[in-house]
Amino acid sequence: MDTRTFRVFRFARDDGPSRFDTFEVEAAPGDTVLDALRWIKIHHDPSLAIRHSCFHASCGTCGVRVNGREALACVTRVGDQDEGRVTVEPLANFPVIADLVVDMTSFVQRFPSPHPAARISEFPTSPEVPPGIDEYQRFEDCIECGLCLSACPVAATDDTYVGPAALAYAQRILEEPRGADVGALLDWADGDNAAWRCHAAFECTEACPSNVRPAQRIMHLRRALTGGRDGGS
Amino acid sequence: MASTASAREPGIHRSRTWRATATSGVALLVLVTVHMVAHHFVVEEVGGLRTYAQVLDYIANPVMFVIECVFLVIVTAHAMLGLRSVLFDFGLSASARRRLERGLLVLGIVTVAYGLTLIGVLASRA
Amino acid sequence: MSRSEDELDVIRAAREARGPVLRRSPGPTAWFDIRKTGTGHWAFSLNRITSLGLVLYLYLHLAVLSMLLGGEGSWHGFLEIATTPVFLGLDVLLVFGLLFHGLNGLRVALVGTGIATERQKALFWSFMVLGSILLLGAALHIIGSD
Numbered sequence: 001m002d003t004r005t006f007r008v009f010r011f012a013r014d015d016g017p018s019r020f021d022t023f024e025v026e027a028a029p030g031d032t033v034l035d036a037l038r039w040i041k042i043h044h045d046p047s048l049a050i051r052h053s054c055f056h057a058s059c060g061t062c063g064v065r066v067n068g069r070e071a072l073a074c075v076t077r078v079g080d081q082d083e084g085r086v087t088v089e090p091l092a093n094f095p096v097i098a099d100l101v102v103d104m105t106s107f108v109q110r111f112p113s114p115h116p117a118a119r120i121s122e123f124p125t126s127p128e129v130p131p132g133i134d135e136y137q138r139f140e141d142c143i144e145c146g147l148c149l150s151a152c153p154v155a156a157t158d159d160t161y162v163g164p165a166a167l168a169y170a171q172r173i174l175e176e177p178r179g180a181d182v183g184a185l186l187d188w189a190d191g192d193n194a195a196w197r198c199h200a201a202f203e204c205t206e207a208c209p210s211n212v213r214p215a216q217r218i219m220h221l222r223r224a225l226t227g228g229r230d231g232g233s
Numbered sequence: 234m235a236s237t238a239s240a241r242e243p244g245i246h247r248s249r250t251w252r253a254t255a256t257s258g259v260a261l262l263v264l265v266t267v268h269m270v271a272h273h274f275v276v277e278e279v280g281g282l283r284t285y286a287q288v289l290d291y292i293a294n295p296v297m298f299v300i301e302c303v304f305l306v307i308v309t310a311h312a313m314l315g316l317r318s319v320l321f322d323f324g325l326s327a328s329a330r331r332r333l334e335r336g337l338l339v340l341g342i343v344t345v346a347y348g349l350t351l352i353g354v355l356a357s358r359a
Numbered sequence: 360m361s362r363s364e365d366e367l368d369v370i371r372a373a374r375e376a377r378g379p380v381l382r383r384s385p386g387p388t389a390w391f392d393i394r395k396t397g398t399g400h401w402a403f404s405l406n407r408i409t410s411l412g413l414v415l416y417l418y419l420h421l422a423v424l425s426m427l428l429g430g431e432g433s434w435h436g437f438l439e440i441a442t443t444p445v446f447l448g449l450d451v452l453l454v455f456g457l458l459f460h461g462l463n464g465l466r467v468a469l470v471g472t473g474i475a476t477e478r479q480k481a482l483f484w485s486f487m488v489l490g491s492i493l494l495l496g497a498a499l500h501i502i503g504s505d
Contacts, residue, residue, distance in 0.1 A: 068396060069396070069397075151397065151400075153392075153400050153403050153404065154322060156392065157322045157323070157324075158322050158323065158324040159324070160324055161322075190247055190248070192247075192321075192327070192330070195247075196247045196248070196250070196251055197321075197322070199318075199403050199406070199407075199467070200399075200403070200466070200467040200470055200471060200479075201397075201399035201400055201402060201403035202399040202470075202479055202480070203397045203399040203400050203403075206397055206399060215470075215476070215479075216470075216476040216477065219470050219471055219472075219473055219476050220473055220476070222248070222251070222471055222472075222473075223472065223473045225247075225248050226248045226251075226252065227248075251471070255467075255468040255471060255472070258461070258464045258465070258468055259465065259468055261461065262461050262465060265457055265461065269454070269457065273450065273497075273500075273501060274497075274500060278438075278442075281500070281501065282438055282441055282442060284431075284434070284435070284438065285427065285430070285431040285434040285435065286431070288427060288434070308417065309417070312413070312414045312417055315410045315414065316410075316414060319407060319410065319411065326364065327364055344417075344418075344421070347421065348421060351421070351424060351425065351427075351428070354428060355427055355428075
């Protein structure tokens, strides 16, 4: 078992300014950052506020920044980090509630309304079923983890920008409208703080753990807005 | 239900602005190349910089005169559109954005007017 | 469905509200964060820096060209300064700004119209290699002419 130094962002509302606490953590290379954070909570500081749920990158609740890069803590291996200390911070461009827990309200508010939380996807029509499984239902790729918004340099400048997740979601609706009001959706995407605020940094796609490819979807959304194809990617 | 996206009138103002920025930028790839080559890589002087007589000689050529005028207009348009994009990222209110757009339009017109005057005066001396 | 001024006011007010604190206030410099290491972030930041530099250069250039109105003597005086090594070096910097902004801008224009969106990283690096070659050639010519 190795010992790694973890530098963790700490903040509590009534506890003065934010700071970093350093912990020596027993972590095998195959352990995840979430394992390490839970180890800190159990063995060092039970007040450390972290958020997690599924442990396998499908719920999107454990998003953090590890050594400056957005990541889901539950699938980010300690052994994959560079030598030296591991710095863990909350997602950028979100209000921080405490420590590594951010307020997701502003993230959800960016989406066009109505915003169904999950839909069974009909796309593609003939998914390849993994061996040993008779059938499975595929939901939307986006797990609304917020990593894309954290990585976005435009969102860092102006928090009225709706952000990559909301725009990617809009483009998915264009691909499979299923009765949605596409005209109103395009009006929303054409708004002052929407599709045209993207500057094609593609950091959202780099950060996305779930193959949503938000930047590409934003570009396809733009094509739809300029009267090109109807938004298919 | 079929998508109505292709039947919808595109967001004229915003997509037109983006298209203008992109189109002027692509045009500038050619125009800047011509301009830079002409003023840094043609004459044998140090740095390729033209003397007074060489500048007048250059601008007296009607083809180069037109190219430089077009270059001025397009580079100013691209600059104003780019400034608009950068400044819009500062979270301005709608009224502030409208004032900014008017201001940039005026600045662009003044810039082009001055530049064209300058080119015209130099061409008249040739 | 467009966001109204009221909605934006609510968001702006939330910045000042008690409760969850904003980790970092959004603002004019937030798009330039030296702690970020992503290529896309740097491409965006450098594109913005070069854009502002080139706008500044546009007006400096017009001011300099105005010296031509003063006749041969006035222009010659400028050339004496402009052909010094420092200024020639600034010319090379100008070429860098033009090449980066132009080629990265071309990438943005292409992917923005849906072209090469899945290969945009390769496109970016290809353009950077091309730009480096052109910059080297330009620099050798400009500085070598001294």
